[in-house]
Amino acid sequence: MAEPRRKMKDLRKQPGFDFMAWFCIVFLYAPIVVLIIFSFNDNRSVVRWTEFSLRWYYAAFDNEGIRNATIVSLKVAAVSTLFATTFATMAALATTRTPPFRGQMLSYAIINQPLMIPEIVTAVATLSFFSIIKQLTGVTGIGYLMLAHTVFCIPFAYMPIRARLEDMNLTLEQAAADLYATPIQVFRKVTMPLLAPGIVAGGMLAFVVSLDDVIITLMVAGPGETTLPVYILGQIRRGITPEINAVSTLLLLLSIVLVSAFFTLGNKKK
């Protein structure tokens, strides 16, 4: 290895670095820490600490509204993750396993566009689009919500899958074909097993994104289709309670687990 021409300046030695770093960390996480602390408060207040207790967690589990909303959230997230990941995998294969074609960059842009459009625009558009379909067909149900979630989850699932495919050595697939594997066998025995961590990572990201969504859900969800974030939002209008803190803490915990798993899988080099 050649010597670097100039020794890299260590940013950590710059004046004010420690202060800025701590300022950012505190700014980002202090509110969340407060939320977590007060979820264990044995008191109705969310500003005055009295004593440690799990009563708000019990209360949350007892609350039928929260229970139902959780079930709806998990159902919608599971179904939309399944479909979004499938479509994202197909899209990633189609955009990386073909010779370069005209409009390749355009196709990336189209797939990732939902990330750029303001969510409120998508939400309003989806609402009016679904209204037309409902009027024409008379079909209602939770399927619309799942469909809407699937759509905005696709770009999130697509990114890690495509990254994984682009990392993958193309000669591995050629080697398999050279060793008498038919195209289907190449896919099953080589492409899929090597792609799996990317698909799982994409799926988890999609799951978290679906679980978190408020704006589109608020517009599209019908009666009895209240998801957990939407329920929490509704409760807060009537004043914040430690019960909400408890639910939020649990939701946070789930997100942390999934996102950590996402990074672990994403970094696993193979």
Place this chain on the structure above:
Amino acid sequence: MAQDTADMSGKSAKNMILAEGVTKTFGEGDSKVHALDDVSISIRENEFFTLLGPSGCGKTTLLRLIAGFELPTKGNILLDGQEIGHLPPYKRPVNTVFQNYALFPHMTVARNIGFGLEMQGRSKSEIKQAIEKMLALVQMEHLANRQTDQLSGGQQQRVALARALAPHPKVLLLDEPLSALDLKLRKEMQIELKRLQSETGITFVFVTHDQEEALTMSDRIAVMKAGHILQVGRPKQIYNQPARRFVADFIGDINIFEVDLDEVSGTTGRVTLPGGATLPADLPEADVPAGAVSVAIRPENMRLADARDSAAKLKGTVTNVVYFGAGSNVHVALKGGSEVIVRTTGEVLDDGHEVGLILPDRVQVLVD
């Protein structure tokens, strides 16, 4: 044209691979590139055949056409008498050792080796037997259950070889498989490859840009340049009787003299060196027109002599002596300006020494 003179190695003369008028182009319009231009070649059964040339000469493209990763734009490829030019890779009884090995990272060494047989639908016991045999062949028995990323470069190389040999293909294709190894390991693997080839009796087609590697291992070599095959022959032929100036230049050190050719008769003639001395010459093809031609003489085929020696047909002055262990390359400036290299294992001369050069009995005429 390059002549493929009779083979004296005693190997079967049956053709294993026959390429007829194969052309491969990439791109279209202005950016169209002829990777191979009307190439015809025959590779015999049980032969260690090397495609040698600089990068971009089309050697890898030819290999990929035989493997089936590319399809020919024009022409036919026959394998053991059957046309395969348009079959997909998985339908060809041909296996490849890739330059970067391309071992499956999610499988153990044993499963990598068994992959081809597994895809062919062989029985479990047959696959197990074959894996054991292959592991023994490449001396990797103790590493059967390792993941491939825990292996050294040389070990990965052996696994790649075992994997490609396990289904017992009719032809094994090797795409510069030794280029990633260090010199010592490369020398070992050259001998190892030669051993594997004779033990398995499989036809090897080896691609390299390393002329020494080609000379060491091959039964026959095809020298390629810019999508054409310039000369096919045994290593000794390629080295001692290069037909083309490019072949002479590409392989080893060589001195090229501009001379006058006359008395042409069939594939022999007589050349007149600048200085007046004449020598009998071999021609690469019949009836080369008389006149100005080039001849090639290897540094080790000339001897230094006393300047007054009557057998010395050329005279000059030593300008530089490069010592390389087993001998020295003596640079001699000839009367008339040009410089030649003479290899000697004898006494080391001082710069400025007047010397005579004793030339070989015959010289080889080159065509461009």
